[in-house]
Amino acid sequence: MHALDTAGLDCLAALAEAGSFERAAQLLSITQSAVSQRLRALETHVGHLLVVRARPLRLTEPGKVLLRYARQMQALRADAARELGATLARDERLPIAVNADSLATWVLPALDPLVQAGQRQGYGLELIVDDQDFTHDWLRQGEVLGCVSTVATALRGCTVQPLGRMRYIAVASPAFIARWLPQGLTPANFSQRPFIVFNRKDDMQAQWVAQAFGLREPRLKERYVPSSEAGAHAAAMGWGIAVLPELLARPMILAGTLVQLRPDVTIDVALHWHQWRLGGDEGEASRGGPPGLMEQIGQAVIAGARQALAPAAEPPPSEGRPDAGRRR
Structure with missing residues (x-):
């Protein structure tokens, strides 16, 4: 061709x-x-x-x-314009896909130094949000140049790096516990108490209940709140039980607005960073040139995740989606 x-x-x-x-x-x-x-x-x-x-x-x-x-060509064009000090006629999109829980906790701090540096011209960083089991589909379809995903296997033409493990815990407000769980959450009452759920892709709550009580496919009373931060606040307001990232819940637990249920039961979800190779298999930096824009974004995401998340399990998973289930 x-x-x-x-x-x-x-x-x-x-x-x-x-x-x-x-x-x-x-x-x-x-x-x-x-x-x-x-x-x-x-x-x-x-x-x-x-x-x-x-x-x-x-x-x-x-x-x-x-x-x-086309997306890769746009990113390479933005890199060339930056190195030449030129301004592109139109901002080039550099879209990456992330899950809502990562966006609500560690992704923005990870990218902030790069954004605040203010040295990039001619492109627009775009964050696209989806369930972390589905962000990889955006990459496969060419809609994004990088993604945070639970998938551990790289697509052809892509690189993959383990980011670490995001831990999830179950929480509820003190008032909710006093009114609805005076004896705690049990196999006898969990199906009668509302759980706050992100959307219909999200089955983390069911996974947590299954692990806590040794059940298969438990049925829950669900209240949908399609925002990580809003879901945490809904839990603090007494709307129901939430299974949240520990990173998001911990400050509210310390403030007394949330209480952890069953501290012995946690779910760890392994996350990975995928991105398309641009400008050759090894990238510009390894050939002595400055790192490209996508390389800088990837480096920032990896560094930020490894500061915020628990270390990746050894050995890392070899393929596919983890048993922990889907999550926003």
Whole structure:
């Protein structure tokens, strides 16, 4: 296949980002007709339909393959502009996917020095949030250049580094415990007490109950609160029992607004950092050049995680999703 047209790749990336031809045209500061023409030219060049023109539009499998390539080209272009001191006509997105619990605890402090340095030009860091068992799908589809995931096996063309283990504990407010759990949480009463759940992908609460009482697939009374921080506050307000990252719950426990239930029962979830290789298998830094923008982001994520999380288990898991179950 001959060299791909960068304008067409930019159109494909803009369509994936914007979800429509109109918004893609606005992002690129061109007309909708020009977007359509560039996309058709790219499709003709590669011999595949790349976008299903529906509402909302979606990428075909060949489109996802080229989207991965387009994202990598954008990141490399941003690196080149930074090193040359040039300003790009449009900010290049460097999207990474993280789970909500990591975002609520250690990811922002990890990235803060990089963001505050203020030395990057011509790109926009974007944080995309999904369940930590599903962030890897964003990477596979080319939507992001890096992700925090429970998956331990690297995709072809990607690198993977263990980050550590995030520990989860069960908590409730003192008032909730006094009213609804005077004898503690037991096999006889857990199904009658509400559990605060992030969303329907989140089964950490069921995993905790299963471990605490030796049950398989326990049924819970669920109250959905789709935010890590808001879920913690809902627990403090007495809405129910929450299974939270210890990093998030510990300050509230020390303040007396939450109490840990069954301290002997905890769940550890191993996290990993994945990112696409850019500019060669070993990266610019190993060849004597400055680290690229994605390398800097990856280094910051790894350093921040290893400060905040428990060390990765030895040996690390070899493949797939952990038994600990899904979590936001």
